[in-house]
Amino acid sequence: MTHPDTRVATETLDPADWELTAEQAHRMLDDMLNHLRTIGERPPWQAMPPEHIERFQQPLPLQPQPLDDVYASFVEEVLQYPLGDAHPRFFAYVNGTGTVTGMLAQMLVAGMNSNTGGAYHAANYVEQQVLSWCKAWMGYPSEASGVLTSGGSVANLIGLGVARHVAARKLGVDLRRNGMQGLPGRLRVYISSETHSSIQRAVEIMGMGSESLCVLPADADFRLPVDALEQAIADDRAAGMIPFLVVGTAGTTNTGSVDPLDAIADVCSREGLWFHCDGAIGAVASLADPVRLLLKGMERADSLAFDMHKWLYVNYSVGCCLVRDAEAHRDTFSLTPSYLRRSTRGLSSGEIWFSDYSVELTREFRGLKVWMMLKEHGLEKFARVIQQNIELAAYLAGRVMASRVLQMLAPHPLHIVNFRYIASPDEAHNDAVNREIVMQLQERGIAVPTITTINGRASIRACINNHRTTQDDIDVFIDAVVSLGDSLTATVTA
Numbered sequence: 001m002t003h004p005d006t007r008v009a010t011e012t013l014d015p016a017d018w019e020l021t022a023e024q025a026h027r028m029l030d031d032m033l034n035h036l037r038t039i040g041e042r043p044p045w046q047a048m049p050p051e052h053i054e055r056f057q058q059p060l061p062l063q064p065q066p067l068d069d070v071y072a073s074f075v076e077e078v079l080q081y082p083l084g085d086a087h088p089r090f091f092a093y094v095n096g097t098g099t100v101t102g103m104l105a106q107m108l109v110a111g112m113n114s115n116t117g118g119a120y121h122a123a124n125y126v127e128q129q130v131l132s133w134c135k136a137w138m139g140y141p142s143e144a145s146g147v148l149t150s151g152g153s154v155a156n157l158i159g160l161g162v163a164r165h166v167a168a169r170k171l172g173v174d175l176r177r178n179g180m181q182g183l184p185g186r187l188r189v190y191i192s193s194e195t196h197s198s199i200q201r202a203v204e205i206m207g208m209g210s211e212s213l214c215v216l217p218a219d220a221d222f223r224l225p226v227d228a229l230e231q232a233i234a235d236d237r238a239a240g241m242i243p244f245l246v247v248g249t250a251g252t253t254n255t256g257s258v259d260p261l262d263a264i265a266d267v268c269s270r271e272g273l274w275f276h277c278d279g280a281i282g283a284v285a286s287l288a289d290p291v292r293l294l295l296k297g298m299e300r301a302d303s304l305a306f307d308m309h310k311w312l313y314v315n316y317s318v319g320c321c322l323v324r325d326a327e328a329h330r331d332t333f334s335l336t337p338s339y340l341r342r343s344t345r346g347l348s349s350g351e352i353w354f355s356d357y358s359v360e361l362t363r364e365f366r367g368l369k370v371w372m373m374l375k376e377h378g379l380e381k382f383a384r385v386i387q388q389n390i391e392l393a394a395y396l397a398g399r400v401m402a403s404r405v406l407q408m409l410a411p412h413p414l415h416i417v418n419f420r421y422i423a424s425p426d427e428a429h430n431d432a433v434n435r436e437i438v439m440q441l442q443e444r445g446i447a448v449p450t451i452t453t454i455n456g457r458a459s460i461r462a463c464i465n466n467h468r469t470t471q472d473d474i475d476v477f478i479d480a481v482v483s484l485g486d487s488l489t490a491t492v493t494a
């Protein structure tokens with residue numbers, strides 16, 4: 001025990017020399033700005049040599065090292081081998097790109113280090129402001145509730161959680177108290193074969209079991225078939241199950257297809273089911289005129305999940321879930337132990353505590369980067385850049401269709417294009433050649449598409465999700481696909 005007359009040491013983790021740290025900090029900032037300015041001059045992705053990976057097997061550091069040395073390790077060991085998302089020829093998955101302002105905002109957030117779980121402080125109001133903007137933009141009423149999340153997966157989990165809570169309440173069951181055991185039968189969730197895996201994961205985590213999923217085979221355009229949906233609901237009811245939720249997707253991951261959201265909303269309102277819309281990819285593209293029509297009905301969803309770190313280009317990670325019935329949203333998650341008791345004055349006041357609307361208590365201040373980016377550019381500029389991505393995808397599809405050796409494999413309603421190189425009449429050979437084309441594009445640092453499967457065939461999939469991508473990037477990519485295909489046809493065997 002420390003004697004009352006001795007003083008406790010005053011060691012802190014702040015810099016010993018603030019001037020030196022300021023120089024180091026300015027260098028890091030300059031380096032990152034330069035990194036972004038010159039990003040297109042480097043390969044999007046490179047494999048790490050095995051000896052490089054061994055550098056991540058060092059013993060736990062017990063003693064201090066100068067920040068300069070630590071930063072040098074970052075530059076050498078980490079920065080050199082990015083995933084590549086920010087690069088104009090990164091076409092894999094549906095990854096975000098970030099912006100310079102988003103990067104700076106992240107620094108400001110980390111500097112403030114304000115937990116946005118609750119309490120009375122400005123960061124909370126920034127997040128509320130961002131949510132109000134989202135409601136207006138997505139056609140939701142201002143009384144709806146919402147919460148920023150780590151991404152689409154958690155936003156989907158939140159939407160599905162509220163849906164299940166409400167379904168149980170309708171059956172007179174207090175789900176929070178009794179759990180699934182209190183329900184009189186199996187709950188059923190309707191999705192399509194193109195629905196994102198995070199929906200299945202949410203259903204599994206919630207303890208419903210994947211047998212609660214009714215997976216409807218998507219139609220020829222990769223959309224949820226509404227006739228089959230109605231039939232499945234009727235069949236399930238006849239079998240004693242409890243239909244409660246339909247998930248419609250605004251932009252599927254494989255092809256960018258958009259489910260018939262308006263028709264799904266009709267079915268849900270007729271049948272008394274919850275309509276959750278997974279708009280992780282496409283919801284923000286409602287800014288672009290042609291997409292707005294496609295998304296008609298999205299605004300009727302009871303809950304809407306979408307990502308801002310995908311097609312809104314915001315730095316990782318931030319998504320959003322909006323819920324039309326704010327009271328049901330709060331009722332699903334709110335829990336107030338004594339150490340979080342609210343007051344009418346002081347720090348513990350403030351009417352919205354986001355921890356009442358999510359599975360997180362401590363929350364990163366995710367709203368600032370969105371708030372700053374939206375203010376800096378304005379929604380109209382985002383609309384133009386999103387539209388540009390759609391036009392680049394159309395240009396890519398046009399080049400595919402104009403080529404004798406390339407073939408489209410799916411429609412491209414948004415910014416995702418699926419195509420392949422035709423090497424021979426032998427389908428197994430085609431699959432092998434296309435897989436090898438993608439490997440070589442990645443490994444040679446030319447471009448980073450991925451391989452997916454469309455109607456059983458290997459497909460080169462490119463998602464143009466980057467505000468930095470230009471028509472020249474598409475040309476470099478397509479020219480390389482064709483020349484690699486030409487040279488690999490003879491050497492690759494099935």
Ligand SMILES: *Cc1c(COP(=O)(O)O)cnc(C)c1O
Binds near residue numbers: 152154
């Ligand atoms: C990416 C994606 C998700 C999951 O979002 P994360 O931000 O990766 O958690 C959900 N649905 C769709 C359609 C997606 O493309």
